[in-house]
Amino acid sequence: MDKRQFFKTGFMGIGALLVSSKLKALEFYPTSPVKKWAVVYSTWCGSSRDAGVWISEGMDGIADVFDVRENPDLSKYENLVIGGSIRSGKVSNQMQEFLAQNNSALKGRVRGLFAVCGNMMQPVGPEQTKTLIDNHLAKLCDTDNVLSKVFLGRITYGLMDKDSRQMMEGFDMPEYDNLKRADCMAFGKEILSNA
Numbered sequence: 001m002d003k004r005q006f007f008k009t010g011f012m013g014i015g016a017l018l019v020s021s022k023l024k025a026l027e028f029y030p031t032s033p034v035k036k037w038a039v040v041y042s043t044w045c046g047s048s049r050d051a052g053v054w055i056s057e058g059m060d061g062i063a064d065v066f067d068v069r070e071n072p073d074l075s076k077y078e079n080l081v082i083g084g085s086i087r088s089g090k091v092s093n094q095m096q097e098f099l100a101q102n103n104s105a106l107k108g109r110v111r112g113l114f115a116v117c118g119n120m121m122q123p124v125g126p127e128q129t130k131t132l133i134d135n136h137l138a139k140l141c142d143t144d145n146v147l148s149k150v151f152l153g154r155i156t157y158g159l160m161d162k163d164s165r166q167m168m169e170g171f172d173m174p175e176y177d178n179l180k181r182a183d184c185m186a187f188g189k190e191i192l193s194n195a
């Protein structure tokens, strides 16, 4: 490669980096370009990310889907779905802080709430909705009377931090995967048809 070609290739590479730094990894481009919906989730190992994407898929892809750690600007959206995975009975600290900081942007915009939990691999019912949604997430969002769903999640040891992994292995917890795309999509459809 001669000197001129070397610099040309270098500048093209930098240009590509500048463009790609603006791209979002999970961006989806639905048929209708207007996105007034956002799903904001919190996760440790990815279950709630998948739930969020599948909920949006159930809404024909019209929602932007954000990890709460991206600190999304909610003012752009008219309708919000908020959810997160559960550890020790609660969503992550980042989600709790985000919801406190965005209290006014949430007002009148939350259309759905969801939680993803293990529930010791047992089916979920009204008790989990009361504990994780009514008495926890709904309070953090300062909202009530919105559609909600508790999903069963999964355990993937390879994605877990060392301490959590040791703790879960100490309980003899096997790896499992109980999160269902169809359930998440059905919830997305329900939210949309209710809006």
Ligand SMILES: Cc1cc2nc3c(=O)[nH]c(=O)nc-3n(C[C@H](O)[C@H](O)[C@H](O)COP(=O)(O)O)c2cc1C
Pocket: 042, 043, 044, 045, 046, 047, 048, 049, 085, 086, 087, 088, 089, 090, 116, 117, 118, 119, 120, 152, 153, 154, 155, 160, 164, 167, 168
């Ligand atoms: C350290 C740890 C604590 C957990 N605590 C709870 C809990 O209190 N209640 C529950 O139902 N599930 C609990 N789970 C199960 C998770 O909620 C479940 O695995 C979920 O799918 C994880 O979501 P994520 O992949 O988005 O991080 C816990 C899991 C771990 C690893």
